[in-house]
Amino acid sequence: xTVSPRVREVLSRLEETRWKYYNLHPASGEVLALLARVxxxxxxxxxxxxxxxxxxxxxxxxxxxxxxxxxxxxxSHVAAEAQRNIAEAGLQDVVTVLSxxxxxxxxxxxxxxxxxxxxxxxxxxxxxxxxxxPKFASPALLVADNLLSHEEExxxxxxxxxxxPRLDATILPIGTGLLVGVYDQPPSEPAHAxxxxxxxxxxxxxxxxxxx
Numbered sequence: 173x174t175v176s177p178r179v180r181e182v183l184s185r186l187e188e189t190r191w192k193y194y195n196l197h198p199a200s201g202e203v204l205a206l207l208a209r210v211x212x213x214x215x216x217x218x219x220x221x222x223x224x225x226x227x228x229x230x231x232x233x234x235x236x237x238x239x240x241x242x243x244x245x246x247x248s249h250v251a252a253e254a255q256r257n258i259a260e261a262g263l264q265d266v267v268t269v270l271s272x273x274x275x276x277x278x279x280x281x282x283x284x285x286x287x288x289x290x291x292x293x294x295x296x297x298x299x300x301x302x303x304x305x306p307k308f309a310s311p312a313l314l315v316a317d318n319l320l321s322h323e324e325e326x327x328x329x330x331x332x333x334x335x336x337p338r339l340d341a342t343i344l345p346i347g348t349g350l351l352v353g354v355y356d357q358p359p360s361e362p363a364h365a366x367x368x369x370x371x372x373x374x375x376x377x378x379x380x381x382x383x384x
Contacts, residue, residue, distance in 0.1 A: 175205075179232050182261040186225045193250075195225040196291060196317060197347025204289065204315060207352065208233035211313050213287035214240070219274045219300050220292030221245035224254030224267075230289065231263035241267045242281065244274045246292070275299055283307025290316040294325035298332050305336070311356035314339065320349025 175183070187198055196204065208216065208230050214237065216230050221243040230241045245251035251271035258267045270277050274292060278300060286309040290300050297316060304314075314333075319326055320343065333341050333353060341353030 175232050176262075179228060179261045179263070182257055183225065183228060186223060186228075186257065189223075190225065193222045193225070195222055196229075200317060200347030200350050201226060201229050203344065203346055203350055203352075205229040205233050207313060207315060208287060209236060211287060212237035212239070213313070214238070215283075215285050215309075216241040216287040216289070217278075217281070217285045217304060218243040218289045218291070219278070220290065221251060221254045221269055222291075223250060224257040224261075224269070226289065226291060227254065227267050227269070228258060228261045228263060230287075231258065231261070231267040235263065235266045239266075242270060243267060244270050244272070244277050244292075246271070246273060275303065278303035281307075284309035284312075286312045288312065288314050290314075291318070294318060294322045294329075297326060297329040301329065301332060305338075305355070308355050310338075311354055314341065314351070314353040314355055316351040318348045319343045319351045320345065322348075 186195060204226060213234060216234055216239060218227055218230060218241060221227055222245065227241060227243040234241050245254060248271045251269050255269045258264055258269065274296065285304060285307055288304050290297055292300070316329070319330065333339055333351065338357045339353045339355050341351055344350045344352060
């Protein structure tokens, strides 16, 4: 994804310490950003800010469509660091960092959300999903990280997603494994539904294309 030089500078710095902060794999970050760019979400919710790497990717994409990102981080010190990084990237007007328990924050935040990204405590993914689904717009995109690196911890989450009739999801073998799903329930605005489907199809095509 093409990003501004200011954003690229911050992302490159954060990539140097990504193992310390459990940041998203750069290849997964490219997919996440592409999904956000193509689907043009207006309200994005992220669970698991860490130092702000993925929030910056989402914020840069959301800025193009006039959207907003809300990201939740349990550790207040890490949340403060994320805020500094987001401001350094010039995205403080697009990305809002909230510190606290994701369960409580998600319960209290109003919807609707048309894009959600999960990358926090793996055993709590099901709880995050249960709090986000009732506030999803229709359609919406769900993205979750670590589906391959934490298969055992996320087994219940995979089963929950598979059992949800309003979710059509797949797992991409990129980085540590990204689950990408389209949430929809009738009636949905045709143009919006088409954007969600196009986003997923474009990413799948890009992932499956041979390297050049």
